[in-house]
Amino acid sequence: MFDNSFVFTLSCEDRPGIVSAVTTELFKIGANIAESNQFWDRQTNQFFMRIAFTCPPSVTYEEIERALAQPSQHFGMTTKLINGARKPKILIMVSKFDHAMLHLLYQIKVGWLGAEVVAIVSNHDDSRATAELNGIPYYLLPVKAETKRVQEAKLLEIIEQSGAELVVLARYMQVLSDDLSRILSGRVINIHHSFLPSFKGAKPYHQAYDRGVKLIGATAHYVTADLDEGPIIEQETQRVTHAMSADDLLATGRDIESRVLARAVKNHVESRVLLNGRKTVVFSS
Numbered sequence: 001m002f003d004n005s006f007v008f009t010l011s012c013e014d015r016p017g018i019v020s021a022v023t024t025e026l027f028k029i030g031a032n033i034a035e036s037n038q039f040w041d042r043q044t045n046q047f048f049m050r051i052a053f054t055c056p057p058s059v060t061y062e063e064i065e066r067a068l069a070q071p072s073q074h075f076g077m078t079t080k081l082i083n084g085a086r087k088p089k090i091l092i093m094v095s096k097f098d099h100a101m102l103h104l105l106y107q108i109k110v111g112w113l114g115a116e117v118v119a120i121v122s123n124h125d126d127s128r129a130t131a132e133l134n135g136i137p138y139y140l141l142p143v144k145a146e147t148k149r150v151q152e153a154k155l156l157e158i159i160e161q162s163g164a165e166l167v168v169l170a171r172y173m174q175v176l177s178d179d180l181s182r183i184l185s186g187r188v189i190n191i192h193h194s195f196l197p198s199f200k201g202a203k204p205y206h207q208a209y210d211r212g213v214k215l216i217g218a219t220a221h222y223v224t225a226d227l228d229e230g231p232i233i234e235q236e237t238q239r240v241t242h243a244m245s246a247d248d249l250l251a252t253g254r255d256i257e258s259r260v261l262a263r264a265v266k267n268h269v270e271s272r273v274l275l276n277g278r279k280t281v282v283f284s285s
């Protein structure tokens, strides 16, 4: 679906005149700004901006690109221009726990999350029925240490063939290789079931229980080769008590994980997340 709403994001070295230059070009092509956010990182002197705007139906994507090319080159910007109504294709990866995946599918069904799930990939068969019920292609790719390279090559083929622009690890419990993490850099979002940087690894709820924390949480982050170290997009916490078992913490965490991942994916597909070195700038709605 294509309409006359667009989102333009930029980042560049900060200096006077960036906002004026961009908005002047938009004014010249008859654009109307619907939402504008910006941030100046004083430590790195990097400037970030997101502008959502509409254009007269007669104005084409290429004409907008040409208009914004002048300030983009002048200020040495990294930019992205997307059509606001387009639904990015996402591929969901899951292992045994399906709560975060089901929440994403529900939020897409009710229209809160503007995306299209083009495939579900898993190292277990547990979610095949869900995929079939939703008419989504399902790929079973069991992973062992000796088969990881071959299975990851198959995953890349599925991503290529399906046209997936974003891979969402919705409690997928295998570590992606350094090569795959680099190939898919900026295109993989993982939900980690703890309030990072606390309790990295596969069993954070057991670590939290043993430590006796009074808060648990979840963290959505971009995946890098460094396990649980990628740029954080979204987090949430909830109070817990001494009376709760590790399984109680796990049960409490399910809803937190689901909300946090859905918010992170929504912000990503709406071009509200810009990378800022090892961190992110998030222009939430």
Ligand SMILES: Nc1nc2c(c(=O)[nH]1)N[C@@H](CN(C=O)c1ccc(C(=O)N[C@@H](CCC(=O)O)C(=O)O)cc1)CN2
Binding pocket: 169, 172, 173, 174, 175, 176, 177, 178, 181, 190, 191, 192, 193, 200, 201, 202, 223, 224, 225, 226, 227, 228, 229, 230
């Ligand atoms: N390159 C990356 N891959 C993945 C990341 C990441 O940050 N970078 N996050 C994980 C998800 N995750 C925590 O959020 C996680 C998953 C699995 C493990 C782990 O130690 N897995 C063991 C196998 C466990 C099992 O089979 O149940 C392993 O892979 O040897 C740690 C953290 C997803 N991938």
